[in-house]
Amino acid sequence: MKLSINLFMTLNGVSQAPGGPDEDTRNSFNDGGWLFTVWDDSCSTAVNRWFEQCGALFLGRTTYDVFAGYWPQVTDPQNDVARILNTAQKHVVTSSPVGNEWADTTNVLDNNFLDAVTELKTVDSAKELQVHGSIQLARALHKAGLVDVYRFLIAPVTVADGFSLFDEPGPSYRMNVQHGTVTENGVFDVEMRPEELQITQTAAVQDGKDSHQEV
Template identity: 55%
Template sequence: MKLSINLFMTLDGVSQSPGSPEEDPRGGFTRGGWLMPVFDEGCGRAVGEWYSHTSALLLGRTTYNTFSSHWPQITDPEDRVASQINNGQKYVVTSGSVADVWADTTTVLGKDFLHRVRELKAQPGDELQVHGSIQLARTLHQAGLVDIYRFLIAPVLVGEGASVFGPENPASTMTVTSSTVTDSGVVSLELTPGEFSQAAAVVEDGKDSIRQD
């Protein structure tokens, strides 16, 4: 399976608490719910496409708890995302146990979870998907285990908040494999990581050019 990170993000890179102010107020974050005013049909289609590739979910403890308090209540048989989340295999990275809220929930102990993720990636299937779970996503990114990045980038600025990217991250040049803009201005991006590259603006024969070594 490929490992994908699927996140909602503001223009300033924050992914914390997109759904409501109460979702994730850790660190005193008070601007939760920033995605909902711009979440339109195009966003819904993008998220539906994300989940169409899900073979299993890999979640952090906080996101698992958030999902378990919401998704089991969605019983609409036409909601394919809810069906995938409720009925699919879920792996939870945690230092302790979790209640068996759903069927097919397996805990992955934190001390050896990167080794376990590598084992899961070696299994057959489409994608092992991370949704939310910012700290987990950051750790997987830093370990170089992510094959696909998907973001819904909202035209919103919130200032401080948790982000998957930071100054300690490895350098990388991303290749955009698909992109769309929804009616409300949300940018849907799918990217794959690659080697970091650099170039320089130079003047050659009186022309402004780009030189890449």
């Protein structure tokens, strides 16, 4: 089972509180809801495409609480995202019980979640273990080199300092772009798979011309 990170992101790399002003105000973040200033039908199409690949969810506690307070109320049978979120297995990284807030949820303790992900990735499945939101969890998984697929909707918006996937050092990758397009409102919809970064060429002047050469 591949592990994918699926995030909404601003142009300056922030993924905190895309959906609303009260979604996540940690560190006095007050730009919540920035995503819906540029949301369009193609963004909805992209998110539907993400969830078509979902076999199970791996969530941080803050994102779990936000999702659990919203998505069980969405009972529209035509909403595929709600159907998947409400029925898929949900693994939650938390140090305290979540109770019975949302069906089919499994607790994963903070001190062993990397081992849990490694084990889940051994499951033979065409579907993915997906991280949505959960930016600090996503950052830890990226730093550990466990992510197989990165999907972003990058909004043409800048906001104040907030949580970002790339706030801390991580692996050196060349990203192999599998899908990339721009929506009507200028949101960059991209899917990438990480590959080892290999530096094989460098800038050089040859015969008076700006060129490059093998390292």
